[in-house]
Amino acid sequence: MRVLVVEDDQALGLFLKKGLKLEGYEVDWVSDGEAALQHADEFQPDIMVLDLGLPRRDGLEVLNKLRAEHRDMSVLVLTGRSGLEDRLASLNSGADDCLLKPFSFHELTARCRALRRRRMSENNNNVLLNHYDLELNRVQRKAMRGGRSLDLTVKEFALLEYLLLHRGRVVSRPELLREVWSMSPDAGTNVVDVYINYLRRKLAEAVTDASNQASLIETVRGEGYRLREKKRVARQEEIPSRSEMHCA
Template identity: 65%
Template sequence: MRVLIVEDDTSLGMFLQKGLQMEGHSVAWVGDGDAALERAATERPDLMVLDLGLPKRDGVEVLEAMQGLYRGMGVIVLTGRAQVEERVRCLNLGADDLLMKPFSLHELTARCRALLRRREQYADPSLRSADLELNRMDRRVTRGGRPVDLTVKEFSLLEYLLQHRGRCCSRAELLREVWQMSPDAGTNVVDVYVNYLRRKLAVGGDASAPVIETVRGGGYQVGRAIDAPGPPNSTCAHPVPRMSVSGPTLAGARYGA
């Protein structure tokens, strides 16, 4: 799941980013309301974890600006405000859930999973390409009806490629989005894990039709976009890097306002 954290407290933002990354999510973090709206418009995250007390534009104003625009995006509001009227207003503006500060990281991650389950009751949780199917709810992968046993990181990599099927994903993009590493980290971990996936996905599948193709220009691609006519792209774009930060050690699981 792609998560956007909107929190102006640097230590809390880094803590939440690290904790949700450890749950296997792709997590971005911004520190003000204007940046939150920009990211929501350009990246369409699955979930926004939104603090109310923000600079430039507070959380309530963010909810007002987003109202009716991003129906597929869940919103969990973090607040230390005790007023019932304020919390009710957030729910009326489209927030799916609220969490009072101080809160437990375990409770936040559980609420994220619960929200995802509720939303996926009304959407297909599976990603497919030819005879390959990945179920995000059950975290299960099959090819040709046969189960494929993947590690957490292998699953995350395949999930990202399937979410962007039909488009070349550069090594830099995969490093940033799947490993939360700098695009210039100087590592071949992407190629290593693609090879792991290819070996595992070859079992029970059509060896003449590889699931993951190498694209000239420095990246990888799965299948063809569902809504994209014509042949797949033959070149690989390199997106502009986004902010990447490393969180502090997850020692202590509660944070207050």
């Protein structure tokens, strides 16, 4: 689960970034409204923790733009403004929750967990998940590629389901350990890599068209895995991270 913290107070922003990482989230932090909109595109967070009093763009302006563009993320607003009007304005602009400063870090993490549960509940309403020539039925617990049935174990099915639910972004190994295996994100195990290889092999075996042999699951070095985009034609399974691409 990815969290983007938008907070101009440097001490608080750094504290939230470190604390949420210890809770197992993948976290990025920016300190102004313009950067928030840019990172919403690049980082693709599941949750944005958004302060209202920001430089360059006010938090409410950021929130209104996100909702006008139909961005699919939960937004938890932080505000030091005690008046009811600001909280109502935030909720009416599309915030999912509001938290008044000063606040307990434990309360913030509890609210993030509640937002995560809400997102997962909404995702659970999707019975059929599709990507490229891949189809997964969450009720019948069946998966097919190119019309051919995939013989998946329970854990392989859960892993593929999670990748499909979060297609369009990189999913980190710690996130998969926490969400698919219910293990600590810092557990010293290579179980994720092992099962990714299992899945890759079974997905490849279902393909009969030699022109469509590129792996559906890409490795992004130093970040994790993602489902290959439809337009991507490169056949390599491992691609550079965003930071490596920017250094070129």
